[in-house]
Amino acid sequence: MTHLEQETLRAIAAEWRLSEQHDAGVVLIGQNKAYGWKSSLRDPQSEQPGVYAVDDDGHIFKTEGGNDHDGAEIWTAVDSQHGS
Numbered sequence: 161m162t163h164l165e166q167e168t169l170r171a172i173a174a175e176w177r178l179s180e181q182h183d184a185g186v187v188l189i190g191q192n193k194a195y196g197w198k199s200s201l202r203d204p205q206s207e208q209p210g211v212y213a214v215d216d217d218g219h220i221f222k223t224e225g226g227n228d229h230d231g232a233e234i235w236t237a238v239d240s241q242h243g244s
Contacts, residue, residue, distance in 0.1 A: 161238050166220055168192070173214035186213040186221070205231035212238070 173187035176194035188196040189212040201213055204223045209232045213221045225233030 161220075166239050169212050169214055169220055170218050173218075177216075184216050186215045188213055201235050204233060204235050207232050 169189055172189055172192065172194050176187050176197075177183060180197065182197050185197055185199045186201050187194050188198065188207065190208070190210070198213070201215065201221055205226065207223045208228050209223050209226050211223045211232070213223075213235065215221075220238040221235045222238050223232030223234070224236050
């Protein structure tokens with residue numbers, strides 16, 4: 161994932177946080193659109209593979225494995241170097 165793609169996801173999440181007034185938790189993004197929020201990064205099986213989550217510190221995670229019917233298997237960090 162490029163730096164520009166990461167910054168785009170962070171901008172989408174920041175805009176969603178402002179409009180929905182959620183400062184904490186993770187913003188869920190699919191197909192470059194924010195569609196939801198969770199209080200913490202959990203339950204990958206409730207999301208399709210390829211969904212991104214951006215936490216309140218700007219860290220980005222992606223669902224991987226699984227399938228569209230049964231959901232993803234795991235959240236994986238996309239940008240482990242963010243903020244360091």
